[in-house]
Amino acid sequence: MASERTYFFYKDVLPFAAMVTMECTNVGLNTLYKAATLRGMSYHVFVVYSYAVAAFLLLPAPFFSGRSSVLPPVNFSIVSKIGLLGIIGCTSQIMGYTGIIYSSPTLASAISNLVPAFTFILAVIFRMETLSFSKKSTRAKFMGTIVSVAGAFVVTLYKGPKIIDLSSSHLSSSSPKLSLGSPQPNWAIGGLFLSTEYILVPLWYIVQTQIMKEYPSELTVVFFYNLIVSILAAIVGAFSEPDSSVWKIKPDIALVSILCSGVLGSCLNNSVHTWALRLKGPLFVAMFKPLSIAIAVAMGVMFLGDDLYLGSVIGATIISIGFYTVMWGKGKESTIKDKVINLESSSTPTSPLLQNYKDEDMESR
Template sequence: MTGGRYCYRDVLPLTAMVTMECINVALNTLFKAATLKGMSYHVFVAYAYAVAALILLPSPFFSHRSRVLPPVNFSIISKICLLGLIGCASQIVGYTGINYSSPTLSSAISNLIPAFTFILAIIFRMEKVALRSSSSQAKIIGTVVSISGAFVVVLYKGPPVILTSFPSISLRQPLSSPRSNWVIGGLFLTTEYILVPMWYIVQAQIMKEYPAELTVVFFYNLIVSILAAIVGFITEPNWSAWRIKFDIALLSIVCSGVFGSCLNNSVHTWAIRLKGPVYVAMFKPLSIVIAVAMGVMFLGDTLYLGSVVGATIISIGFYTVMWGKAKEEMVDESEIDSLEALSAHRIPLLQNHKKQGV
């Protein structure tokens, strides 16, 4: 029983989050390749989230049958609408940033998410911080170390460690798009990664009131699709932009709808309910390590010393935070066990007292 609980609460979330970061890096690269073929990112967001909403359409019916859920009130509806608004804005500015820059820059700037999420979680009292506690010190130090490692990868190149001689596939081209403007792209991406922690916090609040991940993600995807379509019709009034051919654009939309908007959001929502927003945010620094590794293996990129050093620093910071979270959970579980033992000890005493009274 203990092993199954450990697997569900620790091993499964860890595996799922690492997998999702790998998928996100691949989807960003695929999206960049599709935009170079002329696809509008406004059209992309509307279609991708519509695909995800269509896949999750049966979820509200199954959720109500499988568990007892509280009634849907105005508070829950308003928070889901706010979640959709934040999500739509973050997706549009994020894909705009990738369109102007590259998936690598997106992965690099995403390392700001843990710091923003940690600060917001403290403000909303979703994370405990006691400066004298070793678990809190580990979370703070680990967050700073991870972000520092990310900046090492971005700012320090160093000599090459592994030189690849084979030709790279066409997906490498998006990293040096003629339209690239790293300053504008960086500003858009920074805005996205300020909105993402807000998404985590609102999602965590919704999960407390209405713990049905797939139902919430369905309505979220539906709202984002509608909002993105409205924005898209304003920015892309030409109907030819909404016609998708059977090429990489369609592949990008389907993959992003299935693995991004549907699977990724569902897994993130589940992990937020199970482990909290800071736990989910701490996996973002891994995205740049994954981006570098995938670039070397699949795109023929050269591996530089700065990437190796930065990846090592990110890993140290990541595991430091994981250690702090694990120790904090152990303390919480021991407190719960002690309270249960105390209550179990009091019940026989009360029963004996009643028997003596009789």
Template sequence: MAGDRRYYCYKDVLPFAAMVTMECFNVGLNTLYKAATLRGMSYHVFIVYSYAVAAFLLLPAPFFSNRSRVLPSVNFSIVSKIGLLGIIGCTSQIMGYTGIIYSSPTLASAISNLVPAFTFILAVTFRMETLSFSKKSTRAKCLGTIVSVTGAFVVTLYKGPKIIWNISSSPSGSMPVSLGSSQPNWALGGLFLTSEYILVPLWYIVQTQIMKEYPAELTVVFFYNLIVSILAAIVASFTEPDSSAWKIKPDIALASILCSGVLGSCLNNSVHTWALRLKGPLFVSMFKPLSIAIAVVMGVMFLGDDLYLGSVIGAAIISIGFYTVMWGKAKEDAIKAEVVNLESSSTPRSPLLQYYKDEDVERR
């Protein structure tokens, strides 16, 4: 009984808590990054330094991973996939920041809500998710994904009447910050952002495949961060020829780079990689719409933001869709566990009996 409880906590409770925590970190890191770029920090330089910090922190990982567990030998397939992962990650980062320059963070938030849908399509294409509409688990995952994406769009695009006012703020003491684009070109910006959020699910798929071949999260994330930092440095050498852009002052720019390197590129990528190995790409992608609801709650609680009706309605819709997908995943995991138990049983079972047993589990 105790062993089953520990397994449940490791398999279900811990990944959920870790992903929610990472999304809370991401909201804070994005706010810090925006404040730094408003003071003139180049996003090309930011990518190079933040990923370099993460690679430096994870430098001992390959040595400890080989000692702590028995791992398969590194072959050309693993190296090439990690290289592909780095190219995808670097390209998605550059396209995302470029898209924000040509459009706005609002459009970026709206398009990011499509990540679960893109991930689900790619996961089905690569046969990492089963698609059988006769099963409750499949119907729940499909419906939950659609509902969650819809709720995220409601939060992003619908404001509605204000229901909680920030009484502590005053117009004289506030500092208006424009999040709009200095070069409004929404079509081009939307193209860059759409490309980014197609590459993000592809990153999930490739990372999951790497974990199947080489299940050493920290080692893979170290090489990934190193590759992204090198590729970003090559790109930045052409886009940022001015040497003054590479000088980081000990202010909010340095704080943003260090926090992003430690909590983002290092910790966040490691947790995402671990969750991908444990739960799959769809589980990880479903926290993307949830991050919008987290941002609303944290903004009201810690930043004194106003709360609007659209945020409440959208957050409720996101929660319904999110937990619908989680229920479908739990149902699917229970069926797989039941099948494994039946296969490991010493009593031989006929295929027909196995079929009816699976159907009985599905109905429950």
């Protein structure tokens, strides 16, 4: 009984709690990043230094994994896939930041909500997710993905009337508002760059999951990934930011942002994502993208004194419904697989018990 509880905690409770924690952390890191870039820090510099910090922290990982007798030897196939992962990660970040420059963060948030849909499609293409609408689990995952994406669009695009007013009217009237948008936005070009980014993100999930199947050492893979992204970003940054003074970081919000992003983002966040991808698959990880918008709204109201609008409440509710629908489908699918594996391990291939269970499972769908 105790082993079953431990297994349930490791397979279901811990990944869920870890992903929610990481999304909350990402909200704080994004706030620090915005504050640093508003002070003049280049995003090329930010990417290079933050990933370099993460690679330095994970430097011992390859030496420890090299001593393991469980892991396979590092071969050309593994190295090439990690290299491809680094290229995808670096390209997606450059595309995303460029897209925001041409358009706005609002459009970026709206298009990012398509990550679960893109991930689901790619996971089906690469046969990581089964698509059989005769199964309740498949219908739940499909409908939950659509509902979550719809809810995220509601939060992003619909404001609605104000429910809770926490802002000070005299401060808002006397203080100039800071715009994060481009003064002359080119939405077509920006949307193209952002769409490319959020097609690459699900592809990153897919490639990372494949690497974990071949070489299940999260910290080692994340170390090489961070190192490759830092090197590639430095090469791009050398052409984009030729002024050497831009690369000098002062001990202010820019340094804090780089260190926090390197430790909590590129190091911890990527490691947790890689672990969750190996344990639960790409769709599970992608489903937290719309949920992160609801988390950002909640944290903004609780800690930053942001106003709460009706659109945020409605959208967050829709996201939650879709999210838990997908989780229910994934949980049902995982339970069925575990029961079949346990029955197969304790029964012969011709066992009537196993055959009866499979028949009952088909009837329940």
